[in-house]
Amino acid sequence: MMQVIGSYTSPFVRKVRVALIEHKLPFDFREETPYTADTPVRDFNPLVKVPAFVDANGETWFDSALILAVLETQKPEGSGSLLPQDPMAQLQVRRLETLADGIGDAGVLMFMEKKRDESEQSLGWITRQQEKVDNGLAFFERYLNERLDKDFLHDFDGGLGLSTADIALVCVLEWYTLRFNADWRKQYPRLAEYARQIGERESFVTTKPPGA
Ligand SMILES: N[C@@H](CCC(=O)N[C@@H](CS)C(=O)NCC(=O)O)C(=O)O
Structure with a gap:
């Protein structure tokens, strides 16, 4: 199952959640703040920022724009795009x-x-x-x-x-x-x-x- 690591308040994390819902892709949401000293976010993103994302193949990605581009390659067959092909x-x-x-x-x-x-x-x-x-x-x-x-x-x-x-x-x-x-x-x-x-x-x- 795809997993989003982030907070409910971050606009960048919300981008990823919106894109997943638009593509009708099921995902787990792991609520974490990047701001505590012992945050597990650093295990997913060396920059210690949210969102981080674990894709369908278990690969980890960070930065919302990159994650949205990754989703374009993993969206269900026939689902519309959020980025033009050209x-x-x-x-x-x-x-x-x-x-x-x-x-x-x-x-x-x-x-x-x-x-x-x-x-x-x-x-x-x-x-x-x-x-x-x-x-x-x-x-x-x-x-x-x-x-x-x-x-x-x-x-x-x-x-x-x-x-x-x-x-x-x-x-x-x-x-x-x-x-x-x-x-x-x-x-x-x-x-x-x-x-x-x-x-x-x-x-x-x-x-x-x-x-x-
Ligand atoms: N360019 C990043 C920005 C992510 C970002 O700045 N997230 C904030 C939360 S809204 C964060 O994690 N900040 C922690 C920090 O900068 O240490 C993206 O698009 O994902």
Whole structure:
């Protein structure tokens, strides 16, 4: 049985859970935090980050984008894809996924910094991460506005109706909203409507982080 190692709150772990559900692949969820000194996460990922993933052949993988690409090779026969077959189209989707993941990376760094004692926090560091989040959201708002006729970031033949980039973006948007009580929807209405629509899919509804 495939196994996901991670937390229920991480947007990166949620990506993997959403993709598995979209592909109708059964899996075990092993709940672990990477932040304790004796965390078993290091046995699966030398970088001591979640998600880690054990595939159908018992091989271990880490990094959500890589895990989603692995799943494309292990999905049930006939199941739709989350990545286009065409190499250049696939790279274009992965570029958008990288940007969404980068928003998540900046958000996590900012969150960790804000958890430190106030006297130890660096305002410059927080501002730097916030700029990455803001630029990323503005990029996606523009991107969606330029694709007026399309609901999703990238449609392609043989797809499941969404891509790995859509999964990454909606997971990070919902995480950011929850963690920072962030009110970005008025500023980015197109992005808000897009996230609302995708968030209605069963794979998103059943993986909502605690408190959402
Ligand atoms: N690029 C990684 C990022 C994973 C990541 O940063 N996960 C966080 C939890 S949300 C983590 O495990 N952090 C622990 C650490 O950085 O030490 C991915 O996409 O899987």
